[in-house]
Amino acid sequence: MEVLTTKKEEMKENSLCCFFCAMKQQNPRRRRAGLTSFFNSMPYSDDESHVLVMSSLWSMxxxxPDDPEVPYSGALRCMSLLIAKSLAEPSWLLLHQNVYIPYYAAHIIGSYTIRSSSLAELAVEAGAVPLLLELLxxxxxxxxxxxxxxxxxHLASYEATFQAVALHDEEVIKLAMSIASSCLKTVYTEFLLSKDRKKYQCDLLTRGLGGKEMEDRKAEExxxxxxxxxxxxxxxFAFKDKSCHLLxxxxxxxxRELCRMWGGMVNGESxxxxxxxxxxxxxxxxxxAMAGCSEVVQSLCxxxxxxxxWQYMGIDCLVLLLKDSKTRLKVMDMAADCLxxxxxxxxxxxRKxxxxxxxxxxxxxxxxxxGGGCGNYKSVDRLWELKVERRRREEMMPEEELVERWASGEAKKKQGNERFYAGDIEAALGLYTQALDLCPMKRRKERLVLHSNLAQCCLLLQDADGAVxxxxxxxxxxxxxxxxxxxxxxxxxxxxxKGMAKESLxxxxxxxxxxxxxxxxxKGKMIKVPYYAARMINKQMNSAGLFAGVLGREGGEN
Known part of the structure; x- marks a missing residue:
């Protein structure tokens, strides 16, 4: 028994030495030769030290990610073979700490292909695509x-490697749609609600630090x-091949689900x-397709x-829908009032x-x-009056008349303030509206204040749409x-x-x-978030959190 233990320790040391000693080698040719030899043998050996090597490779x-030495020494081919072994031999995953290996292998492939087209081509040559598809x-x-x-x-983002992924286009698209729609529920039910969480998943989430609270936070991320x-x-796929749009x-x-996918507060860069x-x-x-789905159009508004x-993306989408004569009439009712x-x-x-x-x-x-009319769309007629007719009239007015109108508007605003503080909100609303009609278009700051005042009046009168x-x-x-x-x-x-938690948040x-x-x-000012704002954020975080939709559906099913 003692001899067996000693032999295992020697094998572990030799394996570690093969990789880490090669990495320490100062001579580039010897280092490359050592790494190549190690990566060629790693998938065919069985050693408990492999997980340490994988963890180090992941960090590197x-x-x-732009350093080509490790990938060109055979690392990407090695990662592909390790994923293949994990899928072909489930019992192998139960040995040592091999259960961590497929995760690290796929992550290493993804990291080395994040910015380099040549490394992406190397990954494709190494047979990574069908194996990653199996994991997907x-x-x-x-x-x-x-x-x-x-x-x-990453592989689908490069012209040179897109076709390798596109060979499986229909399946990849269906899988990606299914995962995007179901993954929140999957993580919530299979991990967050699980009383017996898989240890390796917990370790990967927290890197061995922190308890359940950190696991929950990382699982959400x-x-x-x-x-x-x-x-x-x-x-x-949608960007490189428009034929995929039909799929x-x-x-x-x-x-309908897509327009509710916003990444939450934990993934703001996407x-x-x-x-x-x-x-x-x-x-x-x-x-x-989108013009025919009122939920999608409303979400863009x-x-x-x-x-x-991503406000500008919503505007871009509405503008594109309005420019198309086939979709313009379908979306005009909702889009015009918003835009x-x-x-x-x-x-x-x-954006300028x-x-x-x-x-x-x-x-x-x-x-x-x-006359600038646009059929039944009164909002567009109002826009014509505001942006064309009124601007034209003001350009033709003498400066003295514009100043006089502005002074009259300021007087109306003052009267509005008096009625507001006296509690007569409806009268204040009318006076602020009159002041806005008199205020010249070029006085943006004054008009800003008047619109903001009108928003406050609408709030107090329970007119949420007017306030927005x-x-x-x-x-x-x-x-x-x-x-x-x-x-x-x-x-x-x-x-x-209005019950719109995300927008309120x-x-x-x-x-x-x-x-x-x-x-x-x-200087000297203590930074403190007002209680009313902190309370609003807390309320909306609970309503707009990543798993809020899952919780809602679970509750509905019960």
């Missing part, structure tokens, strides 16, 4: 699915990543569902009137003259000959856009009244960020 791939099918668990979706997304990476994989769009149930929706809007098939980082609130937008991040683009597409069917509309108009007049604290808070409250967080930014600039 994550920190130096769920042959092991959602943990391995996550890294398989990530790696396949990984569930979001699995969904977003599945959507990214779909986006690669995606014929499932209207998926489109546009999630709206990123794919914008690509689908580039084809007539995609536009017709909601996103367009929000402080979400008219955004026509004062100048810039939105790197956003409001002008919106105005142009809304007035596409209007002309001076017929006026607060949005005020935020479009702010510079930069979406940076007026009072309007953000008022719209957050209005969205709360985004506005409230933006409002708090503005408050904190202002206080940081004042």
């Amino acid at each position: 791939a994550m920190t130096h 099918r769920g042959r092991l668990s959602w943990v391995e699915q996550r890294v398989a979706a990530r790696a396949l997304g 990984w569930a979001s990543q699995l969904q977003c990476w599945s959507l990214y994989l779909l986006s690669c 995606i769009c014929r499932d209207l149930g998926f489109l 546009p999630a569902g709206v990123g794919l929706m914008r690509i689908l809007c580039r084809s007539s098939v995609g536009r017709e 909601n996103l367009s009137r929000s402080s979400d980082d 008219i609130d955004l026509v004062e937008l100048k810039n939105l991040g790197a 003259k956003v409001g002008k683009t919106i105005t142009k597409v809304l007035l596409m069917d209007s002309c001076e000959i017929n 509309s006026n607060a949005t108009k005020a935020l479009c007049l702010s510079s930069p856009a979406n940076c007026h604290g009072k309007s953000l808070w008022r719209r957050s409250q209005a969205y709360d009244m 985004m506005d409230c967080i933006m409002f708090v960020n503005l408050l904190v930014g202002e206080k940081r600039g004042k």
